[in-house]
Amino acid sequence: MTTPREASPRATAAAGPARLVARGLGVRHASRRAWALTDVDLVVEPGERVLVTGASGAGKSTLLAAVAGILEAEGTEVVGELTVDGADPRAARGRLGMLAQDPDSQLVMTRAGDDVAFGLENAGLPPEVIWPRVDESLAAVGFPYGRDHPTQALSGGEKQRLVLSGALARRPGLLLLDEPTAQLDGAGAALVRGAVERATADRRTTVLVVDHDAEPWLPLVDRVVEVTPGGLTEHGPGWHPVARTTGLLLPPAPDGPVLLTAEAAGFTYRGTTTPALPPVDAVVRGGRALAVTGSNGTGKSTLALLLAGLRAPTTGRVTAAAELAAGVRKGRDEPHRWAARDLVSRIGTVFQHPEQQFLTGRLRDELALGPLRSGEHADAARATAEELLERLGLSAFAEANPFTLSGGQQRRLSVATALATSPRVLVLDEPTFGQDAATWRELVTLLAEQRARGCAVVAVTHDRDVVEVLADDRLSLSERRTSEERNERGVEPWAR
Amino acid sequence: MGTVRTTHERASQRARRRATSTGTASLALGPVTDVRLSRINPVAQLIAIAIATLVLLTSLDVVTPAVVVAAELCLLPAAGLTRPGDLLRRTWPVLLGATSVGVVNVLLSDEAGVLTGLGLALRVIGLALPGVLLVASTDPVRLADALTIHWRVSTRLAYGALAALRLAPLLVAEFEAARLARRTRGVEAGRNPVARARLLAGVGFTLLVGAVRRGSRLATAMDARGFDSGIPRTNARGSTLHPRDTWFVAATTAVCIVAVTLSVLTGSWDPVFVG
Numbered sequence: 001m002t003t004p005r006e007a008s009p010r011a012t013a014a015a016g017p018a019r020l021v022a023r024g025l026g027v028r029h030a031s032r033r034a035w036a037l038t039d040v041d042l043v044v045e046p047g048e049r050v051l052v053t054g055a056s057g058a059g060k061s062t063l064l065a066a067v068a069g070i071l072e073a074e075g076t077e078v079v080g081e082l083t084v085d086g087a088d089p090r091a092a093r094g095r096l097g098m099l100a101q102d103p104d105s106q107l108v109m110t111r112a113g114d115d116v117a118f119g120l121e122n123a124g125l126p127p128e129v130i131w132p133r134v135d136e137s138l139a140a141v142g143f144p145y146g147r148d149h150p151t152q153a154l155s156g157g158e159k160q161r162l163v164l165s166g167a168l169a170r171r172p173g174l175l176l177l178d179e180p181t182a183q184l185d186g187a188g189a190a191l192v193r194g195a196v197e198r199a200t201a202d203r204r205t206t207v208l209v210v211d212h213d214a215e216p217w218l219p220l221v222d223r224v225v226e227v228t229p230g231g232l233t234e235h236g237p238g239w240h241p242v243a244r245t246t247g248l249l250l251p252p253a254p255d256g257p258v259l260l261t262a263e264a265a266g267f268t269y270r271g272t273t274t275p276a277l278p279p280v281d282a283v284v285r286g287g288r289a290l291a292v293t294g295s296n297g298t299g300k301s302t303l304a305l306l307l308a309g310l311r312a313p314t315t316g317r318v319t320a321a322a323e324l325a326a327g328v329r330k331g332r333d334e335p336h337r338w339a340a341r342d343l344v345s346r347i348g349t350v351f352q353h354p355e356q357q358f359l360t361g362r363l364r365d366e367l368a369l370g371p372l373r374s375g376e377h378a379d380a381a382r383a384t385a386e387e388l389l390e391r392l393g394l395s396a397f398a399e400a401n402p403f404t405l406s407g408g409q410q411r412r413l414s415v416a417t418a419l420a421t422s423p424r425v426l427v428l429d430e431p432t433f434g435q436d437a438a439t440w441r442e443l444v445t446l447l448a449e450q451r452a453r454g455c456a457v458v459a460v461t462h463d464r465d466v467v468e469v470l471a472d473d474r475l476s477l478s479e480r481r482t483s484e485e486r487n488e489r490g491v492e493p494w495a496r
Numbered sequence: 497m498g499t500v501r502t503t504h505e506r507a508s509q510r511a512r513r514r515a516t517s518t519g520t521a522s523l524a525l526g527p528v529t530d531v532r533l534s535r536i537n538p539v540a541q542l543i544a545i546a547i548a549t550l551v552l553l554t555s556l557d558v559v560t561p562a563v564v565v566a567a568e569l570c571l572l573p574a575a576g577l578t579r580p581g582d583l584l585r586r587t588w589p590v591l592l593g594a595t596s597v598g599v600v601n602v603l604l605s606d607e608a609g610v611l612t613g614l615g616l617a618l619r620v621i622g623l624a625l626p627g628v629l630l631v632a633s634t635d636p637v638r639l640a641d642a643l644t645i646h647w648r649v650s651t652r653l654a655y656g657a658l659a660a661l662r663l664a665p666l667l668v669a670e671f672e673a674a675r676l677a678r679r680t681r682g683v684e685a686g687r688n689p690v691a692r693a694r695l696l697a698g699v700g701f702t703l704l705v706g707a708v709r710r711g712s713r714l715a716t717a718m719d720a721r722g723f724d725s726g727i728p729r730t731n732a733r734g735s736t737l738h739p740r741d742t743w744f745v746a747a748t749t750a751v752c753i754v755a756v757t758l759s760v761l762t763g764s765w766d767p768v769f770v771g
Contacts, residue, residue: 373682
């Protein structure tokens with residue numbers, strides 16, 4: 001690689017889209033034996049829009065970090081060549097625009113206009129140049145509010161559009177999009193893709209999209225390359241990813257008894273007047289999967305919290321059937337009154353973000369924790385943990401720290417921790433969120449297996465495919481909020 | 497720990513309300529609606545606060561803080577703090593602190609009479625109120641602008657802190673999630689105070705891990721927009737000092753002089769250093 005040079009003061013003013021060249025690129029992270037990326041050959045011509053796809057763990061993120069010039073400097077081994085407009089990516093960082101996944105950790109300022117101006121101030125542009133550019137790039141992404149709009153009042157999709165606007169205002173030669181829609185619902189994702197399409201229509205910037213979910217980007221990109229263990233595979237025009245539901249055979253399940261009932265159960269947070277969840281009825285039966293759908297802000301996750309016995313409904317009731325409540329030490333038929341050790345063996349809950357639920361430093365301990373807490377013997381708990389590790393193909397990581405696993409592995413582990421106590425009811429919030437096709441199929445199969453053994457599965461989801469293949473019952477919560485009040489992933493406290 | 501049970505729902509709803517109604521927040525996380533006091537440049541306000549603080553810290557009588565607090569109370573309407581509810585919500589910790597300082601001194605000290613206790617309580621209020629006024633009237637972005645432009649505070653520090661401030665409400669939501677997550681895993685403290693403390697420590701650690709991860713993502717995002725890249729940063733909003741800012745500082749000084757003079761004239765002047 002060439003040596004990094006100082007970014008020129010007018011880096012952002014350098015006109016025109018950038019050219020990206022990678023030849024024989026390989027990256028190995030510090031303290032890892034395996035190469036994260038090998039033999040990558042890729043040329044992206046100025047103004048092109050290219051999608052980089054691939055399974056999770058294939059090295060997409062590493063490629064993106066290399067192109068963005070943000071690879072960990074210490075100990076990372078890089079072979080081959082990677083240049084942006086002929087220069088080392090670290091030297092070309094001023095020519096770069098970036099949009100990452102998390103809408104909440106990319107905004108700096110309190111007002112929309114100031115946030116777009118932030119990048120221009122950093123480039124040392126005078127105010128009289130900044131404000132027209134701010135207005136121009138807010139318009140380019142179709143931002144619906146004025147400069148003074150508070151950024152915290154935006155929905156996730158709107159925040160992502162604002163971040164995109166802030167990146168484009170700097171007139172980047174290369175725009176990097178790192179799964180920018182992964183944390184949004186369908187409508188929010190479509191808005192962001194629309195904004196990308198619209199704002200880069202003039203081809204003044206080269207666009208590199210990294211996303212394992214290729215299909216939605218196809219109408220927008222010129223080419224698709226897939227990161228595979230041996231390098232990159234170029235897909236021809238007309239290529240479509242294999243639908244993840246293809247050939248999926250799920251075991252049938254016999255109908256079981258009613259386990260949980262919500263009667264006009266609603267929830268309003270203290271100090272607020274608008275209910276987070278207006279009263280709703282739901283029946284959870286063994287051997288059946290209930291899919292709870294609805295836009296963001298309709299209270300889906302709140303309903304899951306009520307059914308999971310994590311919150312008490314402020315109106316109505318959530319009651320457990322005698323069969324489920326048998327043997328609890330206190331609280332009788334109301335799950336939210338149960339002691340945690342009773343709850344853990346009856347209702348298993350999986351949060352949207354797996355790492356929120358990890359409490360130990362080793363996978364083995366993590367899986368044994370629930371059984372131990374519910375009163376199992378240490379030996380039995382250990383045996384359960386080993387069996388689950390084996391079944392989920394995580395045995396090799398038994399001693400590893402849960403936080404060091406890949407996203408897909410973490411997701412499998414979080415589901416496994418819930419299964420470890422063999423609960424009769426499983427409540428999952430966006431279980432397939434951000435998962436690649438392989439993990440998706442594994443998860444759906446795993447859930448169907450639980451259903452087949454008489455478990456009730458409750459899944460809060462935006463994922464139409466999950467509803468399609470898994471749901472026996474559907475509960476759709478309706479939209480009640482204005483678009484400004486809607487907060488795509490901010491509303492539910494655990495949905496982050 | 498009473499406030500941390502607030503969930504993100506509430507935080508974001510409050511944020512929205514704050515954003516739309518006449519902004520009065522206990523934490524300066526969003527843009528602050530312009531009030532009359534907002535027209536005073538934040539650095540002028542900070543100088544005024546420094547002067548008042550110096551005078552209050554050096555006087556132990558009751559007259560000096562009484563005059564200063566009276567002047568501060570006169571500024572409340574200018575900071576948009578007219579509704580008693582708002583005022584109470586923002587100042588209850590101060591009032592609580594002031595009351596306890598006063599009561600404790602009266603009860604535990606042999607010499608301290610009621611008047612001394614009152615003086616000490618007023619001192620606490622006099623020291624804290626300017627902060628309340630500043631937060632109510634000053635947009636955090638304007639504060640960062642003013643500090644970097646007039647006092648050459650490093651932009652890295654000022655805007656870095658600003659960005660970090662945005663993550664604070666998320667922390668509240670994360671706390672709630674971490675607590676619920678523990679219950680789903682069968683971990684609960686019940687009534688045992690030791691178990692409670694351990695649980696809290698565990699939740700704290702989870703929050704720390706989350707905060708570090710989010711912080712580094714934010715740093716990457718700021719980096720990608722050329723923050724702290726060595727190019728001299730410009731400021732699109734600017735920050736101007738007006739004659740009124742000088743008048744504001746002069747008026748503060750005058751109030752302090754009046755306070756001390758009155759104190760000396762009434763014979764209650766009791767400076768810290770003269771013993």
